[in-house]
Amino acid sequence: MSRQRGRRKAPIAIVIWAALAITFFSLPFIGILVRAPWSDLPDVVTDEAVRRALWLSLRTSLIASLFAGVLGVPLAWVLARIDFPGRRVVRAVATLSMVLPPVVGGVALFTSFGRRGIFGQYLDDWFGIRLPFSTAGVIVAQTFVAMPFLVLAVESAFRQLDLRYEEAAATLGARPFFVFRRVTLPSVRPALVAGFVLAWARALGEFGATITFAGNLPGRTQTMPLATYLALESQPERALLLSLVMIGISFAVLLGLRERWLTTALPEVRA
Amino acid sequence: MTLATRFTLRRGAFESTIDLEVGDDEVVAILGPNGAGKSTLIRVIAGLEAVDTGVVRIDDHVLDDPASSVFVDAAERGVGVVFQDHLLFDHLSVEDNVAFGLRARGVGRRESRERIGDVLRRFDLLDLATRAPRTLSGGQSQRVALARALVTSPQVLLLDEPLAALDVSTRREVRRELRHHLAEYGGSTILVTHDPLDAYTLADRIVVLENGTITQMGRIDEITTRPRTRYVAELVGNNLVIGSARGTTITSDAGVELSVADSWNGPVLATIRPQAVTVSRTPDALTSSRNSWPMRITGFESSGERVRVHLAGPLDLVAEITARAVEALGLQIGDTVSASVKATEIEVYER
Numbered sequence: 001m002s003r004q005r006g007r008r009k010a011p012i013a014i015v016i017w018a019a020l021a022i023t024f025f026s027l028p029f030i031g032i033l034v035r036a037p038w039s040d041l042p043d044v045v046t047d048e049a050v051r052r053a054l055w056l057s058l059r060t061s062l063i064a065s066l067f068a069g070v071l072g073v074p075l076a077w078v079l080a081r082i083d084f085p086g087r088r089v090v091r092a093v094a095t096l097s098m099v100l101p102p103v104v105g106g107v108a109l110f111t112s113f114g115r116r117g118i119f120g121q122y123l124d125d126w127f128g129i130r131l132p133f134s135t136a137g138v139i140v141a142q143t144f145v146a147m148p149f150l151v152l153a154v155e156s157a158f159r160q161l162d163l164r165y166e167e168a169a170a171t172l173g174a175r176p177f178f179v180f181r182r183v184t185l186p187s188v189r190p191a192l193v194a195g196f197v198l199a200w201a202r203a204l205g206e207f208g209a210t211i212t213f214a215g216n217l218p219g220r221t222q223t224m225p226l227a228t229y230l231a232l233e234s235q236p237e238r239a240l241l242l243s244l245v246m247i248g249i250s251f252a253v254l255l256g257l258r259e260r261w262l263t264t265a266l267p268e269v270r271a
Numbered sequence: 272m273t274l275a276t277r278f279t280l281r282r283g284a285f286e287s288t289i290d291l292e293v294g295d296d297e298v299v300a301i302l303g304p305n306g307a308g309k310s311t312l313i314r315v316i317a318g319l320e321a322v323d324t325g326v327v328r329i330d331d332h333v334l335d336d337p338a339s340s341v342f343v344d345a346a347e348r349g350v351g352v353v354f355q356d357h358l359l360f361d362h363l364s365v366e367d368n369v370a371f372g373l374r375a376r377g378v379g380r381r382e383s384r385e386r387i388g389d390v391l392r393r394f395d396l397l398d399l400a401t402r403a404p405r406t407l408s409g410g411q412s413q414r415v416a417l418a419r420a421l422v423t424s425p426q427v428l429l430l431d432e433p434l435a436a437l438d439v440s441t442r443r444e445v446r447r448e449l450r451h452h453l454a455e456y457g458g459s460t461i462l463v464t465h466d467p468l469d470a471y472t473l474a475d476r477i478v479v480l481e482n483g484t485i486t487q488m489g490r491i492d493e494i495t496t497r498p499r500t501r502y503v504a505e506l507v508g509n510n511l512v513i514g515s516a517r518g519t520t521i522t523s524d525a526g527v528e529l530s531v532a533d534s535w536n537g538p539v540l541a542t543i544r545p546q547a548v549t550v551s552r553t554p555d556a557l558t559s560s561r562n563s564w565p566m567r568i569t570g571f572e573s574s575g576e577r578v579r580v581h582l583a584g585p586l587d588l589v590a591e592i593t594a595r596a597v598e599a600l601g602l603q604i605g606d607t608v609s610a611s612v613k614a615t616e617i618e619v620y621e622r
Contacts, residue, residue: 164354164356164358165358165360167317167345168352168354168358168360169371169375170318170344170346171318171346171348171350171351171352171420172346172351172371172375172419172420172423173346173349173375173376173423174346174371174372174375175375178375182360182371182374182375183360186360186362186363187361187362189362
């Protein structure tokens with residue numbers, strides 16, 4: 001025990017409590033691992049329908065989190081830096097879809113962007129774009145629910161930046177957009193990565209808004225969560241294996257991420 | 272080329288009124304206590320703060336003039352700044368930090384790499400080119416900050432407490448380097464500091480800033496021999512008496528009379544060098560000194576063999592005597608002593 005001499009001792013009660021929490025997290029996965037018909041795994045994984053659902057899920061969730069970044073970073077910057085009347089309302093709107101039941105988000109999307117929706121009909125008439133029951137609709141639904149996670153992570157990082165670095169860049173001849181691109185954005189990279197991962201995770205797990213807005217068409221809009229849920233009704237064994245695939249992918253991603261990207265979502269505040 | 276600033280700026284309760292010109296190839300040190308408005312002056316010239324009234328210009332090129340709605344953005348001013356904590360970009364290597372100003376002006380990556388080669392060599396940064404700023408020592412990071420500010424050849428260079436972030440042991444070395452680089456640089460330089468030593472070694476001229484206004488301006492010898500405020504006198508280690516003269520008698524603001532050698536009339540300032548103040552245990556009537564007061568010792572400050580004795584009485588004085596004298600007289604804080612100054616040792620000048 002000499003190694004611990006002088007170290008602050010961890011309060012034992014907190015450690016026990018933490019162990020309880022991790023047990024709570026682990027038990028459901030243990031349930032799946034025990035019950036899964038492992039011998040059928042190769043068949044399921046090579047199954048054409050499963051591969052299509054998996055591929056669709058990965059593709060749409062990545063594109064959705066890219067959209068969340070492209071749209072969310074400027075939004076986060078405006079919320080963090082520009083003081084305008086109604087900023088609180090704008091922030092509430094921007095994060096509403098995070099709090100709403102996803103089904104409600106799906107209904108909202110359908111009412112607005114559906115083929116008879118108040119905006120959707122013009123999309124169809126003028127541009128020939130039909131979002132419902134299309135892969136694009138899946139991406140829209142996922143972006144809608146995932147973007148708040150990125151916005152919140154990045155906004156708080158923008159807020160904590162030391163503005164003097166941007167001033168230093170300005171005195172070196174950098175115009176505002178150059179400053180943003182070369183100084184501000186790189187400084188919030190950890191938060192950006194964390195926000196992107198959170199958004200991606202949310203998009204990958206999206207169910208309610210997707211099935212409401214985009215339906216359940218195999219190969220077009222049937223993502224892994226949808227396929228899993230539907231399998232549960234007819235082939236529960238298959239649902240277990242599909243879940244297993246999702247768990248494997250998510251776990252691998254989380255393990256592969258450098259820890260600091262998740263734990264230092266906020267950059268160190270420089271004095 | 273001349274940098275001219277004449278402005279008033281208000282920020283809440285703080286108000287600053289400045290009238291200052293800096294010539295070509297001149298280094299002006301801005302000396303002043305904390306909160307005097309030194310950094311505000313830097314920020315005004317750099318374009319990070321707008322003035323309320325007045326003009327900031329380089330020659331005929333107006334940078335800020337609210338009367339004619341002119342405000343040139345920091346990015347367009349061509350004013351180089353070295354900030355207090357250097358503010359190097361942590362996500363960029365040393366060479367990319369130095370090249371930043373060129374890249375910001377649209378110079379391509381390859382061309383800017385080539386163009387900074389000479390700068391990196393001059394600032395002895397070639398070996399550090401690929402290092403991350405957080406791995407540098409204070410002196411190294413100061414060199415990078417200076418090189419970064421000078422790479423685009425600004426007409427004006429502003430240094431905000433460039434040595435404050437350094438520890439005492441490296442400060443002298445870095446100050447020497449800085450002196451060398453400033454001598455090479457041909458533009459106008461403003462150096463903000465609260466350390467008189469920086470001002471003495473680096474600047475041609477000293478401007479003293481107190482409470483947002485310039486209280487004294489001049490060459491180093493003028494500042495040291497003819498301080499105009501108590502802050503300056505304290506800074507240069509001199510005793511200052513503010514009063515008015517009639518004939519060979521000066522009456523200080525506090526009502527103390529001093530005999531001086533030469534005849535003066537009207538408001539005057541007078542300095543008494545600490546070395547000229549004699550400290551004795553008993554008031555001695557038989558001395559050639561015309562000025563003698565009972566004083567209480569309030570503190571000692573020793574530097575080597577000499578001790579500066581702080582005295583409080585009719586007027587506050589600092590006397591500089593030898594450590595042996597302190598010992599021989601057995602001086603201690605709280606003791607009452609007699610302090611005397613010969614009339615010929617009092618330097619009088621116009622207020």
